[in-house]
Amino acid sequence: MFLQKLPSILPKHFNGICNVSPKRFSSHFTYTPDEKAPIAGPKVKMNMFQAINNALDISLQSDESAVLFGEDVAFGGVFRCSMNLQKKYGKERVFNTPLCEQGIAGFGIGIANTGSTAIAEIQFADYIFPAFDQIINEAAKCRYRSGNLFDCGSLTIRAPCGAVGHGALYHSQSPEAFFAHVPGLKVVIPRGPNKAKGLLLACVKDKDPCIIFEPKTLYRAAVEEVPEAPFESAIGQADILRPGNDVTLIAWGTQVHVMKEVADMAKAKFKVNCEVIDLVSILPWDKETVCNSVKKCGRVVIAHEAPLTSGFGAEIAATIQEECFLHLEAPVQRVTGWDTPFPHVFEPFYLPDKHRCLEAIRKVIEF
Amino acid sequence: MSLIRNVKLIRKLTVKGYKCFSTSVNCNANSAESVVFPGATAPFVVKPELSLPSNNDPIPIYRIMDRNGQILESSQDPNLSKEIVTKMFRDMVLLNTMDKILYESQRQGRISFYMTNSGEEASHVGSAAALSNNDLVYAQYREAGVLVWRGFTISDFIDQCYGNSDDQGKGRQMPVHYGSKKLNFVTISSPLATQTSQAVGAAYALKRRPNNDRCVVTYFGEGAASEGDAHAAFNFAATLSCPVILFCRNNGFAISTPSDEQYKGDGIAGRGVGYGIPAIRVDGTDIFAVYNATKIARDYVLKDNKPIVFEAMAYRIGHHSTSDDSTAYRPAEDLEVWNTVESPITKLKNYLNNRGWWNEDEENDFVKQTRKQILSQISLSEKKLKPNWREMFTDVYCEMPRNIKDQLAEMEDHVSRHKEHYPLANFKSDN
Numbered sequence: 001m002f003l004q005k006l007p008s009i010l011p012k013h014f015n016g017i018c019n020v021s022p023k024r025f026s027s028h029f030t031y032t033p034d035e036k037a038p039i040a041g042p043k044v045k046m047n048m049f050q051a052i053n054n055a056l057d058i059s060l061q062s063d064e065s066a067v068l069f070g071e072d073v074a075f076g077g078v079f080r081c082s083m084n085l086q087k088k089y090g091k092e093r094v095f096n097t098p099l100c101e102q103g104i105a106g107f108g109i110g111i112a113n114t115g116s117t118a119i120a121e122i123q124f125a126d127y128i129f130p131a132f133d134q135i136i137n138e139a140a141k142c143r144y145r146s147g148n149l150f151d152c153g154s155l156t157i158r159a160p161c162g163a164v165g166h167g168a169l170y171h172s173q174s175p176e177a178f179f180a181h182v183p184g185l186k187v188v189i190p191r192g193p194n195k196a197k198g199l200l201l202a203c204v205k206d207k208d209p210c211i212i213f214e215p216k217t218l219y220r221a222a223v224e225e226v227p228e229a230p231f232e233s234a235i236g237q238a239d240i241l242r243p244g245n246d247v248t249l250i251a252w253g254t255q256v257h258v259m260k261e262v263a264d265m266a267k268a269k270f271k272v273n274c275e276v277i278d279l280v281s282i283l284p285w286d287k288e289t290v291c292n293s294v295k296k297c298g299r300v301v302i303a304h305e306a307p308l309t310s311g312f313g314a315e316i317a318a319t320i321q322e323e324c325f326l327h328l329e330a331p332v333q334r335v336t337g338w339d340t341p342f343p344h345v346f347e348p349f350y351l352p353d354k355h356r357c358l359e360a361i362r363k364v365i366e367f
Numbered sequence: 368m369s370l371i372r373n374v375k376l377i378r379k380l381t382v383k384g385y386k387c388f389s390t391s392v393n394c395n396a397n398s399a400e401s402v403v404f405p406g407a408t409a410p411f412v413v414k415p416e417l418s419l420p421s422n423n424d425p426i427p428i429y430r431i432m433d434r435n436g437q438i439l440e441s442s443q444d445p446n447l448s449k450e451i452v453t454k455m456f457r458d459m460v461l462l463n464t465m466d467k468i469l470y471e472s473q474r475q476g477r478i479s480f481y482m483t484n485s486g487e488e489a490s491h492v493g494s495a496a497a498l499s500n501n502d503l504v505y506a507q508y509r510e511a512g513v514l515v516w517r518g519f520t521i522s523d524f525i526d527q528c529y530g531n532s533d534d535q536g537k538g539r540q541m542p543v544h545y546g547s548k549k550l551n552f553v554t555i556s557s558p559l560a561t562q563t564s565q566a567v568g569a570a571y572a573l574k575r576r577p578n579n580d581r582c583v584v585t586y587f588g589e590g591a592a593s594e595g596d597a598h599a600a601f602n603f604a605a606t607l608s609c610p611v612i613l614f615c616r617n618n619g620f621a622i623s624t625p626s627d628e629q630y631k632g633d634g635i636a637g638r639g640v641g642y643g644i645p646a647i648r649v650d651g652t653d654i655f656a657v658y659n660a661t662k663i664a665r666d667y668v669l670k671d672n673k674p675i676v677f678e679a680m681a682y683r684i685g686h687h688s689t690s691d692d693s694t695a696y697r698p699a700e701d702l703e704v705w706n707t708v709e710s711p712i713t714k715l716k717n718y719l720n721n722r723g724w725w726n727e728d729e730e731n732d733f734v735k736q737t738r739k740q741i742l743s744q745i746s747l748s749e750k751k752l753k754p755n756w757r758e759m760f761t762d763v764y765c766e767m768p769r770n771i772k773d774q775l776a777e778m779e780d781h782v783s784r785h786k787e788h789y790p791l792a793n794f795k796s797d798n
Contacts (some may be wrong), residue, residue: 008604027782046417065572067571067572067575092575097607098599098602098603098606100599100603102564102595102599103564103596103598103599103600103603105564106563106564106567106568106596106599106600107564107567107571107603109568110505110565110566110570110583111568111569111571111572112568113568113569114572116569116572118572130595133558133561133562133596134564134596137556137558137561138556138561138565141556143762144539144763145536145539145554146536146553147535147537147546147554148533148761149536149547149548149554150546150553153765161618176738183763183771184764186764208764213533273736284768284769284770287769288769318676
């Protein structure tokens, strides 16, 4: 538990843009902001934790029943997402809980059962497992098992996930696939500030329990012009970030930025146009956008940080072979973390970096 | 600033309270320049002292009625009206009668599973009677008496056990997983103790509402109290000041595991002090003790928005469930006393007889009539169709997502082509 607190200070030292950081903290990706604003209107430059803070602020402002809680949330959260919110909304609405993830989840379900809005923070996705039973057996099944008499749809769980350069086994995991296997949940992952704000507001309003995994390396590294007004990003809808005709590249979270860079590299090196898709939503996921793209391109590379075996890429690949079999020009490639725990000093070798992704593109075009 | 205040505070405590607290307290150590540890405020000693559990007396068991139905202490008689007490008794007898019949119906293969409540009827009905029907209940699975008190009907119970089209849970759960929105009884789930931290969250939400007059009650067994979720519930309830009654039904057994293999401390009530929560322990076979204590607990939690640990001591007379045979781990003769003179129903019957409010004939008539009602409901519930099989796909989400729509369509197509392999006649159809 002591260890759990350590990395809280690390992101502050972490720039995320490799060129200006010490070598040790160099990043495996180059963040690029969205080209299009989600809505019109005045905008403010925000990084991802500020955009999340803004979405939380809007949620607390617009819904008096809403409460925000978790470990160390009161002082602003170890990743600063709840900064100043206790000051603004009071200790009754923004508060610390004891250090107990299963309690946080159960407590949130109960709040949501009464119709009030519960926004729970799990400090790291790596520590969500004590809450697994509450999320899987209780939150996800509440509506179903009661014949729709009760539900906990007003529960949203936020958890920082993913590689951060130095997080090792217990501050780096991407556990989205575990939760993708659970009917009744919705699971989303933003790629930057705008998406984070839109998805978080959508999750809070959504009538089903939602988990939003926030790639922690983007909290500071990702900066965008974010509309001041509230807006929602559709859950279950993928975004085509770059259109192309030759190879479909599918990713989510931080990996989207790797894929965008890889698309440039593939264009330069292989003269191919890649279509880059941010899946955005893991459960439910946008089969239609993915399959339409694959039918057009015939070649596909899926990349995620989580391990290969039973990673969410497996689900996508299986669906692609089912739906797009005759359109495929090459076997579906998956570039992922290896089937090992997430290692500390070996992180550069573990991640599905741009070089491994580019190699996968070479394979599908040379097949 | 706060540091200085704390130093002053400890000095004050030293002078006022703790100076002669024990012979081993060293006054110099206490008055020395020292600060307060953030984690505890306590006097200093210069000799090591083990804080032994045996130094503390066990929490007493509140009991006001003897085996003969005599009130031991007249000031404690809740003086409930004949109407209320006879309703209590009828509800307990109804529950017991229904248990016996549904247990047997499982044995005959009519329903798939059942769990009886015998031995604990007083803790269910006594607590339910002391609560407001608006108080929200998060139960475990052996609290059917609470539902009986609140008006869950025989058909509600039996339709759920059959999972037929009148089961509010739409046939999705095993028998005894009841729930009722109308009766403020959150639908039961099988995992143990998960309901406890949910109850705490619900209590937190309710206390924030203007003029709140509702508390939350969560029932759980002493075995479930070993789960991490129970710890979470106790600690969250205390730290977040939630108006919740943490109601432990200590019936001595978690399936086969006796309570002395479940914990070593002073039961579940004994844990209250460790969490900074007051506790009360009652004789769960004495309905008036349960009633009075629940009233006290309810008043306490609502007055200051604080939790309370409530431990009702009883003995599980039945097997754990229809999948269990308790003679494999406890001698049948142990049951005798609990089934007769210590039975909560017998005690209340004696009370009623002493008052002249009830007699043997009335009881026989009531049991006979109830049995008849239950048996005819069984034959009715058995004949009812199961819900449309498509209900398997609904309520997973508020709105059915594309993947589930696709799967529903796939199954519809499959079923239409292979009707003969599926028990469609037992299920409601679209028409």
